[in-house]
Each structure stands twice: as structure tokens, then as C-alpha cells.
Amino acid sequence: xxxxxxxxxxxxxxxxxxxxxxxxxxxxxxxxxxxxxxxxxxxxxxxxxxxxxxxxxxxxxxxxxxxxxxxxxxxxxxxxxxxxxxxxxxxxxxxxxxxxxxxxxxxxxxxxxxxxxxxxxxx
Amino acid sequence: xxxxxxxxxxxxxxxxxxxxxxxxxxxxxxxxxxxxxxxxxxxxxxxxxxxxxxxxxxxxxxxxxxxxxxxxxxxxxxxxxxxxxxxxxxxxxxxxxxxxxxxxxxxxxxxxxxxxxxxxxxxxxxxxxxxxxxxxxxxxxxxxxxxxxxxxxxxxxxxxxxxxxxxxxxxxxxxxxxxxxxxxxxxxxxxxxxxxxxxxxxxxxxxxxxxxxxxxxxxxxxxxxxxxxxxxxxxxxxxxxxxxxxxxxxxxxxxxxxxxxxxxxxxxxxxxxxxxxxxxxxxxxxxxxxxxxxxxxxxxxxxxxxxxxxxxxxxxxxxxxxxxxxxxxxxxxxxxxxxxxxxxxxxxxxxxxxxxxxxxxxxxxxxxxxxxxxxxxxxxxxxxxxxxxxxxxxxxxxxxxxxxxxxxxxxxxxxxxxxxxxxxxxxxxxxxxxxxxxxxxxxxxxxxxxxxxxxxxxxxxxxxxxxxxxxxxxxxxxxxxxxxxxxx
Numbered sequence: 001x002x003x004x005x006x007x008x009x010x011x012x013x014x015x016x017x018x019x020x021x022x023x024x025x026x027x028x029x030x031x032x033x034x035x036x037x038x039x040x041x042x043x044x045x046x047x048x049x050x051x052x053x054x055x056x057x058x059x060x061x062x063x064x065x066x067x068x069x070x071x072x073x074x075x076x077x078x079x080x081x082x083x084x085x086x087x088x089x090x091x092x093x094x095x096x097x098x099x100x101x102x103x104x105x106x107x108x109x110x111x112x113x114x115x116x117x118x119x120x121x122x123x
Numbered sequence: 124x125x126x127x128x129x130x131x132x133x134x135x136x137x138x139x140x141x142x143x144x145x146x147x148x149x150x151x152x153x154x155x156x157x158x159x160x161x162x163x164x165x166x167x168x169x170x171x172x173x174x175x176x177x178x179x180x181x182x183x184x185x186x187x188x189x190x191x192x193x194x195x196x197x198x199x200x201x202x203x204x205x206x207x208x209x210x211x212x213x214x215x216x217x218x219x220x221x222x223x224x225x226x227x228x229x230x231x232x233x234x235x236x237x238x239x240x241x242x243x244x245x246x247x248x249x250x251x252x253x254x255x256x257x258x259x260x261x262x263x264x265x266x267x268x269x270x271x272x273x274x275x276x277x278x279x280x281x282x283x284x285x286x287x288x289x290x291x292x293x294x295x296x297x298x299x300x301x302x303x304x305x306x307x308x309x310x311x312x313x314x315x316x317x318x319x320x321x322x323x324x325x326x327x328x329x330x331x332x333x334x335x336x337x338x339x340x341x342x343x344x345x346x347x348x349x350x351x352x353x354x355x356x357x358x359x360x361x362x363x364x365x366x367x368x369x370x371x372x373x374x375x376x377x378x379x380x381x382x383x384x385x386x387x388x389x390x391x392x393x394x395x396x397x398x399x400x401x402x403x404x405x406x407x408x409x410x411x412x413x414x415x416x417x418x419x420x421x422x423x424x425x426x427x428x429x430x431x432x433x434x435x436x437x438x439x440x441x442x443x444x445x446x447x448x449x450x451x452x453x454x455x456x457x458x459x460x461x462x463x464x465x466x467x468x469x470x471x472x473x474x475x476x477x478x479x480x481x482x483x484x485x486x487x488x489x490x491x492x493x494x495x496x497x498x499x500x501x502x503x504x505x506x507x508x509x510x511x512x513x514x515x516x517x518x519x520x521x522x523x524x525x526x527x528x529x530x531x532x533x534x535x536x537x538x539x540x541x542x543x544x545x546x547x548x549x550x551x552x553x554x555x556x557x558x559x560x561x562x563x564x565x566x567x568x569x570x571x572x573x574x575x576x577x578x579x580x581x582x583x584x585x586x587x588x589x590x591x592x593x594x595x596x597x598x599x600x601x602x603x604x605x606x607x608x609x610x611x
Contacts, residue, residue, distance in 0.1 A: 038262070078226075102153040108187065111222040112149060115179040115215050120263070 003047075006030055006054035007071040007106075007122040010042045013087075016064045018042050024061055030054050036122075043122050051081070058085070062092050069119045073106040080106025084117050130162050133169050133181070145169060145180035152184045159188045167204045175213035182208045182216060186223035190230075198240040202229075206245055209252020214261050221256055221267035233273060250276040254286045257293055257305075269293060269304035274311035283319055287312060291323040299336035306330060306340035313347035320348050328355065331362050338362055339369075339380065343387045349394035356398040360391045364400070364407055372415055382422035385411055389426025396430065396437040405430075409441040412460075417453035424448055424456060428463035438467045446477075449493045450508040452516055452523040462490035476501040494530045494537075502537035505530060509541045517548075517559035524563050528570035535574045542567060546581040549591075558596040561585060565599030572606050579607050 008031060012021050022042050026035040030053040031044035048054060051072035058068055068085045081100035085092040096116065098109045110121030124132065124147040132144035148166075152159055159166065166188070169181035186205045208220045224230045233241055233249065253276065256268035272290070280286035290312070293305035309327060313320040320327070324345065331341035342362045345355050363384050370377040388404050395401070408430075411423040424445060431438040438445075445467070448460035465484035468477055476497055483496040498505050509527065513519070519527070531538040541563075548560035564582065568575030585592070586600050 098150065102150070104153050104187065105222075105226065107222045107225050108183065111179075111183060111215075111219045114218060115176060115183075116146070118215075123263070 003074065003076040004049055005033070005073045005075060006046055006048050006051055007073070008044050008054055008058060009069045009071070009119060009121055010044075010058075010061075010065050011040065011067040011119065012042060012064050013066045021061060021064050024064075025057060028057070030057060038120055041120050045122065051083075055083070058092065062087065065092060067117070067119060068092065069113050069117070069121060071106055071109055071113075071121060072100075074100070077103075078105060079103050080109040082106075082109040082113060084113055084119065130158075130165050133165055133177075138174050138177070141169070141172060141174065141177045142180075145172075145177045145184070149180045149184045152187055156188055159184065163188070163201050167201050170204045170208060175211075175216055178208065178211065178213065179216045179219050183219050183223065186220070190223070190227045198242045198245070200242070202245055203242075203248060206248035206252055209248065210255050214259065214264065217256055217259060218261055218264045218267075220252070221264050221271065224271050225267065230271065233276075246276065246279065247281065250280040250286070254280060254289050258289050262298065262301075265293070265296065266298060266301050266304075269301045269308070272308060274308060274315055277308070277312050278316045278319065283316070284322075287319045287323065291326055294326060294330050294334075294337070294341075302330075302334065303337045303340055306337040306344060310340055310344035310347065313344050317348050317351070320344060321351065324348060324352055324355070328358070331359070339366055339383055339387070343383055343390075346387045346390040346394070349391060353395055353398075356391050356395045357400050360388060360398065360400050360404045363387050363391075364403055367407075378416050378418050381411070381414065381416065381419040385419065385422040385426045389429045392426075392430040392437060393433040396434050401437075405437065405440060409444050412441070412444045412448055417451070417456055420448065420451060421453065421456040421459045424459035424463050428459065428466055431463055431467035435467045435469070438463070442467055450511045450515075452512055452519060454492055454522065454526055457493050458490040461493045461496070465490065476504040492526065492529075494526060495533050498530050498534040498537045502534050505534075505537040506540045509538070510544065513541065513544065513559070513563075517553070517556045519559060519563055521566075524566035525570070527563065528567045531567055531571045531574060535571070538567065539574075542575075542578060546578060549581060549585045557591055558593050561592050561596035561600050565596070565603040568603035569599075569606050575603070576607060579604070582607070 010021065012018055018037050018040055022035050022037065022044065025031050025044045030048035031046040033045045033047060036043045051070060054070055058070065066087050070083045071080060073080045079100050082098045084095045086095050098112060107123060110123060113119050113121060124143055129144040129147050132140045135141060166181055166185040170178055170185060172178050172181065182205055185201065189199055189202055205220060205223060208216050211217050253268045253272045256264050257272060259265050277283060277286045277290060290305050290308050294302055296302050309320060327341045327344055331338045331345065342359045345359050349356050370380055385408060388408055392401060392404055408423050408427055412420055414420050427438050427441055427445060445460045445464050448456055451457050461480055461484055464477060465481045468481060470478050470481050479500050480493055480496055484490045494505050494508065527538060545560035545564040548556040551557060564578060568578065582600050582604050586604055589597050
């Protein structure tokens, strides 16, 4: 377990069972810490050094994901960075990113994504 | 967008360009804070833009910029504009401001004794805004508000009764964490202004009885109003006593949860020492004096001190256990026990060393460490306490070793017998006692080399037997020997 956390917040396509999507991701690397559902948004959380494994895991469920917000937080430095993906018909494409070089809290990244994309974050 | 254009665009008539500018400013605000600090008024004006996205980005940028300015020594008037957005018409703007208050040094000290420069208007805006957010339609905003609201802000709210009612209504929230925050807030409000809780006592009592997640916080709140609702003493104490097994001793939440239990029992017994179940409540406090967690022992001793201050006779069954805590390895448990005994004991009946302890407690703002308080007048008593401690815990932690060294500085006669025991243990068969002796002897010699010189030969002999010690205690002995040699 590292000091970094990955929070993946997914809006599934209409008709996709959120519980089934949650099962596909939760309790597998890297999302083995906790999971939740808020309305139709699926949230899965895990520890990991860096966001790469989380991004790779997201790519395994592109068939079910309309939009996704990945928040990566370095709990030691208290720095958050984020990526928003949207399905363009072929697969997930990155719509925006918030760089860790900006050294802001994860909560501020969450609220930026909410303002710009109306996607609910984990905290 | 070009950096030089953004601030100009933010003041323009084109909404889409204002949005673009606000977005761009936020995305680079942390890496370009100086430029923003020079244009605070432009940002402040943008927090009142007709467009909620512009307002949201502007208040986020303004808040991060202002909170990022270190060393607030004077009030920051522009923070009014940030706090005012807590009552914004747009839910996402409100959510943004609750996020801005999270874990900011400025906000963390508001409402505490270390208040930063905060104006009365800012305090009012924060109180009104956060109470408003506690009732928000958006869960995340409610949750954050429940974490950020301070009891002092509720008590000083322009309408404290209404504000408390909003907090009480949060006891029905669907989220257990939020309900827990609300119950804890009510308990803290009741400590400051008990009458504010009166209209909500019945609701809190139902919460205590029905809501697994928050019953201990609810009990803590009700404990603060027993003077007006004495019939609650028995059910509150019963709830606390019955809730013993919520966390395992190794769980991170064990200590704060148990300490709250002890504090609540102490409050109840201090208010009424004769309710049905009071003997059981005292018994729980007494047995918690032997808890494996030092802070729980400290909380129990502190609670017993409060009960004794109300009626010393109630605490009499716990006095022997409190005396045992004078040997505790944890300094603040020792102090709490000293404080409790000072109130519980009758000086006319107590042994001479405890009379001295009572007198020393009465002359200080907080109870002293009994080892230091008694080292001059009753060194043999202190030696006895230290010997008992070493019997129970041969391997003492760093802070305890430092306390013993401080006692040595106060009166070497109290500690030399312990160091002689350590010398014996250095050659003994028990590995734990050898290592513990090495740690303690080494630590005291490093702090008190003059007094420690008489042990040089024993230390040197131990250093020559590295196979008899673990690496770090052996290293401590080597450092002590070096200290003695440097002093030559």
C-alpha cells in the first residue's frame, strides 16, 4: 500500500447495471480499498503509486463508461491531479487534466470537475 | 488564453470569454500566484458575475490565492467575498466554497483559541453560510459543512436557536458520518451553551437509543444538560457502559472512542453521583485506569478528577487504582492521576508524600509530574514508583526515559537506585531486561553525564559484549560511553 490514492468516479451508459460495473472493478488491482454508489455514479477507490494502473483498469471497462473522472491524490504531499474522460463512440478520450505540478488539494480538483463537467467526485 | 488577456477578458461583456478566462486563471493559479495577488479586485468582482461558472472558478481562484498567502497577521478583507458565496444561489458554487475551507490553516484555527485575524463580519458570513450549507440539497456540501462548522460559530450565529435546529435536523441525514458530525457538534454546542440543546433533547435521546452510528456522541451531548434533565443520567450512563465493544484495542478509533466514553461517564457522575447505575459507571472508570492505551488511562483519571471535584466521596473506591497510576510510564496519565488524587484525598488523612503532592497540585495551573513534584521531599517514594514501573515494563519508551532523566536532574538520590538495578540487569539472564537497562542507563547518562560517571565501568563492560544486546540499545550505550569520554 502506498501513500497515493486513486479515486475513479464513473458515469455508466444508460442501461448498464451500476452494481455489475462496480463488481468488475472493485477488489481488483488497484481498486481494492472501498467502493460506493451515489445515484448512478460508481466510485471505486484504491491505493497505488501513481495513476497508471488506475488508468489501465479504466480502459478495461470502456464498453460500460459514458464518462469518468479519475482523481489521483498523493496523501503525503497533499497534492491532487485529475483526468476527465468521455466516450466518443470508439472509446474513452481525455477531455481535460489538472496537473499535479499545480500542487493543489484533491478536493479543489473535485470541485473544478464538478463545475466544468458536472461529474460528482468522491469527497 | 494568453495570460495577459485573461484578467481583461474576465471584466468583459462576452460571457463565453469570461468563462474561458476564469477557467484559464484557475488552472494556472497555483503556479502563477503573484500575478493574481496583484489583481485581487478583478477576481473579487468576478465572484459576483451573473454566470455561475464564472463565479465558481473566480471564487475558487480567489480562495486558493488568499489562503495561499502565508502568515496572515492582519485580517484579509477579500475573504468576505469568498465566504459570501456559501449562500450563493448556485449549488456548485456553494460546494466549491465548502471545498475551499477544507484543511486550510486559516480556517482550521477559526473558532479556536488561536483565532487568526478574523473580522466579525467574516465570522458572521461563515456561520450563516455553513449552517445554510448543512441544509443543502447536495450531499457533499452538507457533509463538508458538518465537518467544517465550529460550535462557536453556531453559538455566535445571528440566530443560534435556528442554527442549532439545523444541526439537530442533520441527525436524520441518511449518511452515518454526517449524523455523527452533527451529534458531535451538538455535544460541543451544549458544552458552551447548554440551553440551546433543550428543544432537541428528546430527539437526541431517540438518536442515542436507536442510531448505532452516533449513540456515543448523542450520549456525550445529553451528558451536558443533566442539570436540567436529571432523569437522563441513568440512560446516558447505561448507553455508554453497554457500548464497550465497538472497537478492538488495536483499532485506530479505539482511543478517541474510549476517551469520549470516559469523558461522558465523568460528566454524568459529576452531575449526579447517586443515580441508578452510578456504581457501575464508577467501576467502568476505575477499570479503565488499567486500559492498555495510555490516553484512555489519562482520560479515566481526568474524568475521576472531575467527579472528585464535585464530590470526593464518590471516587473513594477508585483511589487505590489512581495511586497505581502515579507509576504510569505515560507522563500525562501520571499528572491526571495526581490531579484527581489531590481533589479526592483529605490532606488530614493522607500519607506525607501524598500531602506534598496535593500541595504541589494546588500551587500550579495544571498538575505536575508526580515524580518531579516528590523527588526532593520523598525520593524513596519516587524510587519505589520507578522500580514498580520497571518491573511492569522493563523496556521503557523514549519519553519515559527522558522523564526519568529529568527526575535525576531534580534529585539524583531518587534515581540512582534504579540505575544500580540497571547495572545488575545488564549482566542478567533476561534479554528484555538487559536491553531495557541499556536504553535507560544510556539515556540518563547522556542527559546527566556528571551523575552518570559512576557507571562508566559497567557501561564499558556492556559495550564489550555486543552479543548480549540488540543493535540499538547497544548503540545507546556506546553513545553514553562517548559522552563520558568527551567529558574527560
